[in-house]
Amino acid sequence: MAALLITANSLITSPEGGPTRLVSPGFVRVENGVITEVGEGRPDDPADVHLAAGILAPGLVDLQVNGFYGYDMVDADERGWQAVVTRLPETGVTAFLPTFITAPVEVQATALTRAKGLLPRLPAGSKVLGVHLEGPFLSPQRKGAHNQAFLTDPAPDAIATLLETGLVKLVTLAPERDGALDAVRALTAAGVLVSVGHSDATAAQTAAAADAGARMVTHIFNAQSGVHHRDPGVAVQALIDERLHPGLIADLHHVAPEVCRLVFQAAPGRVVLVTDAAASAGMPPGTYELGGEPITMPEQGPPLRADGTIAGSGLRLDEAVGNAVSLGLDPVVAIDAATRVPADLVGRSDLGRVAPGAAADLVWLDDDYRARTTWINGQKVF
Structure with a gap:
């Protein structure tokens, strides 16, 4: 699977051992269907997808x-x-x-x-x-x-x-x-x-x-x-x-x-x-x-x-x-x-979170919290 870099003005992340929180702005890096990096701010390299509005959240x-x-x-x-x-x-x-x-x-x-x-x-x-x-x-x-x-x-x-x-x-x-x-x-x-x-x-x-x-x-x-x-x-x-x-x-x-x-x-x-x-x-x-x-x-x-x-x-x-x-x-x-x-x-700590090691299941929610784009294992499916 190709690597994927998504940047977002608002990102929901669940760091290991910490509470779920909102990061503005933030980015998610994906390789082989798995999240490899979650960061605050903007990365140095260009994004494959940039979300200027709404929230990037776990699937x-x-x-x-x-x-x-x-x-x-x-x-x-x-x-x-x-x-x-x-x-x-x-x-x-x-x-x-x-x-x-x-x-x-x-x-x-x-x-x-x-x-x-x-x-x-x-x-x-x-x-x-x-x-x-x-x-x-x-x-x-x-x-x-x-x-x-x-x-x-x-x-x-x-x-x-x-x-x-x-x-x-x-x-x-x-x-x-x-x-x-x-x-x-x-x-x-x-x-x-x-x-x-x-x-x-x-x-x-x-x-x-x-x-x-x-x-x-x-x-x-x-x-x-x-x-x-x-x-x-x-x-x-x-x-x-x-x-x-x-x-x-x-x-x-x-x-x-x-x-x-x-x-x-x-x-x-x-x-x-x-x-x-x-x-x-x-x-x-x-x-x-x-x-x-x-x-x-x-x-x-x-x-x-x-x-x-x-x-x-x-x-x-x-x-x-x-x-x-x-x-x-x-x-x-x-x-x-x-x-x-x-x-x-249900014992699936690899799902429901934006964190390194989790499956790259993500959803872009618009300002009305409707799904605009959905990724499963890093692949865009909607």
Whole structure:
């Protein structure tokens, strides 16, 4: 691969051992797909690319993508996977977890096997970091858009079956279900990130899940027990427990703007911006699918089931960053929540940061925080 030198008037960098910060101006030098140097000021040699406006940031990392561009990841064919992988860089996303929602365990296992066969044939694009299984080990009281008929306890044989392909990287479950804490321990031991979600657990039960190894909470405030002064639930523990990282859908519909600000203020450095994007994301209003069931994308707001239940989102991750900044959040904090924090959570310290030794996954965000240009492994892909 050819060497690449990018200079920028504003650059987000995460030096080893130091906090993520904004450098103005700065530069990034890339060789063989890896960042070899990050500096302040201007280098002596001429740049291959100069960015006079916006911000050069790490490529965005999304841990919850049910679908995009008309395709639902769980049953998309090879063409669908190709479309999502090659087009997600348009949104600044350079790595993601395709998310399979609740279905019978054997159906999920088949989908995992199919995905494993597809991955080696995919073209260059956003990196697939593994699969996020959101269910079926969820609470019927907090099922959201999930099919209650398929909800079940996380029995050891079910966990073993789902781990067979080695693709599972994140599992969302309700810790109050029978056998759930043993499942958290087994998944954690297998290197899988466990997230509490679609749960009616108390704060104490959520803390017990963290004791067992859970480190995330799926889409905070949505489909979970919340904040009550005499009956604290999942959301309370997510905000006060420094072991837990609350995922936040910052489309300003799933969570009100004021509450988004609360999440960032209560859990500094722990918030993970996610899209929870459904097949309707990036598409015009109409009818699409989520987990094999129809959802409708309206003119305004998130997609809905026929009964009015929110079913994923139409959010872009660069848009989520912009929304967070519009609430008064420091751009460095907002970008960190969509890059370094999620990458570190899934054990990928080579992603989500602009630092020597990291993969040269970069995005140029304009003044409105929309992706203008995206590089993956130093190659311009958008």
